[in-house]
Every structure is written in C-alpha cells, then in structure tokens.
Amino acid sequence: MSAAPEEPPATSREQQAMLRALEIAANGPARGVNPQVGCVILGADGTVIAEGWHRGVGTAHAEVDALSQLAPGAARGATAVVTLEPCNHTGHTGPCAVALIEAGIGRVVFAVSDPGSHSGGGAERLRAAGVSVTGGVLVDEAEAFLGDWLTVARLGRPLVTVKWASSLDGRIAAADGTSRWITGDAARADVHRRRSEHDAILVGTGTALADDPSLTARDELGGLLPAQPIPVVMGTRAIPTDAAVHRHPLPVVLHHGHDPAALLAELRATGVRSVFIEGGPTIATAFLRAGLADTVLTYLAPVLLGGPRLAIDDLGIATIGDALRLETVSVERLGADLLLISAPTTSAPRIPSTDRTLSV
Incomplete structure (x- = not known):
C-alpha cells in the first residue's frame, strides 16, 4: 500500500487569505447551532476573486456563498481558503465538499477539522476527487475564534x-x-x-x-x-x-x-x-x-x-x-x-x- 501524499504547506498568500477568512467569518451570527465560518477564494495568480461567510441556519455555507459570486467555470483551478473543514453531509444545505468539487476548485486550505461525526470527512472526500488539501493552517487562531462552538461540537x-x-x-x-x-x-x-x-x-x-x-x-x-x-x-x-x-x-x-x-x-x-x-x-x-x-x-x-x-x-x-x-x-x-x-x-x-x- 502506497503512503498518502504529503500535504503541501500553505503559502504566505494562503495564510494571509486565512486571516481574511477569519475576519469576514465574524460577520455571521455569533450564537446558534452553526459556527461562524469564512471563505476566501484565490485565483491562479493568488489574488482574491471571491469571499463569503455563513449567515445563519438555512443559509448558504461560507464556501457556497463565495462560489455564488463567481461566474460558471470561474472557480476552476482556484484555491478555497476556509476557516473550517468543508462539510461532508446534507442538512439544511448540501455538502460543501461536493460544491467545491463540482465548481472545479483545485486546492482547499482549511484551519480546523470539522469535529462532527456526520459533517466531518470533507477533506477525505476532496482528496478522493483529486483536490489538493492542506489542513491545520493558523489552527490556533481559528480554534480561539470558534471558541465555545468548537468545544460544544467536540463534547456533543x-x-x-x-x-x-x-x-x-x-x-x-x-x-x-x-x-x-x-x-x-x-x-x-x-x-x-x-x-x-x-x-x-x-x-x-x-x-x-x-x-x-x-x-x-x-x-x-x-x-x-x-x-x-x-x-x-x-x-x-x-x-x-x-x-x-x-x-x-x-x-x-x-x-x-x-x-x-x-x-x-x-x-x-x-x-x-x-x-x-x-x-x-x-x-x-x-x-x-x-x-x-x-x-x-x-x-x-x-x-x-x-x-x-x-x-x-x-x-x-x-x-x-x-x-x-x-x-x-x-x-x-x-x-x-x-x-x-x-x-x-x-x-x-x-x-x-x-x-x-x-x-x-
């Protein structure tokens, strides 16, 4: 059995984009079932081409919110920088991992792994579809930002x-x-x-x-x-x-x-x-x-x-x-x-x- 490929380290631009994603995540509601999540999409040249955040239960997740601002095909080969691992389940909305794959995103960088037993696993699904994935980027900052939501999610x-x-x-x-x-x-x-x-x-x-x-x-x-x-x-x-x-x-x-x-x-x-x-x-x-x-x-x-x-x-x-x-x-x-x-x-x-x- 061949070893899994190593995750490429985040670039300085991806780290800067993660800081921006944490900043815009704060636009979402601080209380409630869902966490505050931000997403920044970088084009092939590293410039920001879209931003999004989650606005509450029943609304588009941060990744889909960002993708919605792009014309069809514009996300192909781009990099999505997300504060929380893209979800892998269908709830009020569909799985974000699938939305990123269907949009043609070539790389995903996230900070914190999704602790949910039903919503987790997005990174594996993305990798299985050939998407380059790197997790744990600015994880300390993201965990501090998510605060009690993350603790509650882990405790259940x-x-x-x-x-x-x-x-x-x-x-x-x-x-x-x-x-x-x-x-x-x-x-x-x-x-x-x-x-x-x-x-x-x-x-x-x-x-x-x-x-x-x-x-x-x-x-x-x-x-x-x-x-x-x-x-x-x-x-x-x-x-x-x-x-x-x-x-x-x-x-x-x-x-x-x-x-x-x-x-x-x-x-x-x-x-x-x-x-x-x-x-x-x-x-x-x-x-x-x-x-x-x-x-x-x-x-x-x-x-x-x-x-x-x-x-x-x-x-x-x-x-x-x-x-x-x-x-x-x-x-x-x-x-x-x-x-x-x-x-x-x-x-x-x-x-x-x-x-x-x-x-x-």
Whole structure:
C-alpha cells in the first residue's frame, strides 16, 4: 500500500487569505447551532476573486456563498481558503465538499477539522476527487475564534456551569429555609453578569415552586441586562401560569423529565451552547453525578449556619478514594465573600447511579 501524499504547506498568500477568512467569518451570527465560518477564494495568480461567510441556519455555507459570486467555470483551478473543514453531509444545505468539487476548485486550505461525526470527512472526500488539501493552517487562531462552538461540537453537548452560594460550612440556607442573602452585593452582581454570559439558565421545579425566581440577569438597580439567558425549568411538577419565570423576556423552556443528558441534547438542538445551573442541590447533584459539569462556581460567605441544608446532595460516594476531585481555576474576592472557580479533573469518572429518578 502506497503512503498518502504529503500535504503541501500553505503559502504566505494562503495564510494571509486565512486571516481574511477569519475576519469576514465574524460577520455571521455569533450564537446558534452553526459556527461562524469564512471563505476566501484565490485565483491562479493568488489574488482574491471571491469571499463569503455563513449567515445563519438555512443559509448558504461560507464556501457556497463565495462560489455564488463567481461566474460558471470561474472557480476552476482556484484555491478555497476556509476557516473550517468543508462539510461532508446534507442538512439544511448540501455538502460543501461536493460544491467545491463540482465548481472545479483545485486546492482547499482549511484551519480546523470539522469535529462532527456526520459533517466531518470533507477533506477525505476532496482528496478522493483529486483536490489538493492542506489542513491545520493558523489552527490556533481559528480554534480561539470558534471558541465555545468548537468545544460544544467536540463534547456533543452544551457547556455546563454549576453555581451555588453557601456559608463556609457548605450550607445554602438556614434551618428554617431562609437564604436571602447569604452573600453580599458584589457576589450577587457577579452572578448576574455570569448569567448574562450564558445562553440558558436552569432550575428544577422544586426551586421554581419554592422561590418563584425570575431567572433574569439584572444590573445593580434591578434593570434587565442587554443579554438574557433562556429560562429553563426541569422536572415533572406543574409551574403556575402566574409564576415569575413566565414574565421573563424570553419564552421559558419546560423540560418534562429528569434526565440531564436528554435536556442538554434538547437545548443543543436549539443552538444553546452554555447552561448556567442555579437550581437547588437536587439539580446540581444530578449534573455532577452524571459527569456533566464543566465549571463549578462556589460563592462562599464568611458565615456559619450548621444544619442539614447542604449545597450538594448524596453523590453516591462511599469512600474518600472515590471523591469527585476538582481543580481550582481561580479564587476571587468579592466584597466580604469569595468566589472559588473550579473544574472537575479530566480523569473524573461518571459516578454510577442506582436511582435515576430525581425529585425536582
């Protein structure tokens, strides 16, 4: 069996075209199911003959957008420089790899390989058709640009942040259930800022019924911040029609079920890339136990409460050797409080569960 031919290195003009492709990719929508992608087509002399970018779900992908600006046959022998590997599947649009082949493109240069199990493989299809292909060009810049979309695509689910505010001894409420306010103004302002940076905010029906939260992101004066997370309530109990969450500026998502993975799949299908979990210990425990937490935010107030109202319920850990280990990312002081940002270690196993039913 003969070895596969080596990829020719990208020329300086192709690298410059990749920088331009990243620049125009930013014209597309930053949120949603699809990534921001840019494409620059170079003629035989290395000059730019067309540019394109993806404008959102259902619209032409960047490669097809660029090709549409050329007369029939004008792309023959040209080079397409794309920030993401041309797709190899039919969704709302056809496969870009096929469109490039049919247009007569002679060479394709891309930055990041498509991580999708269905959409990937475009480079192999192009090579099989005799197109010269070089990948990994300015890959670091492109991966930084794609940011959370690429991480979500590789994980196959939205990123999950689990947050709670507690006393130093890990209590989220006093014995009588009161919890406002454990932390101070600076910590609460930080929470609202982080809410606004996420696509969705999640609580269980238990929290929705007990606290009647609005699930909005607000400023210090109580006004709504420009960016609002989609409110999501998970569980099987009904939420009153006059609940505060129904007055959220975005429609509430009511997930009738107890499976965290199923909920994340549902949210990802709608374009959600990040979820901020602010429910009580039942919801937080469910996502931690399922291995579905990427970041843990713990706001610690310098108070002691004692009692049973812990931030996390039973994780099913019987011995210290099975503890769910986290790595400290940073520690911030917020007025009198501390914010501990941590992340489960990459080797942290999913904790087996003998009971998949959650009372939320």
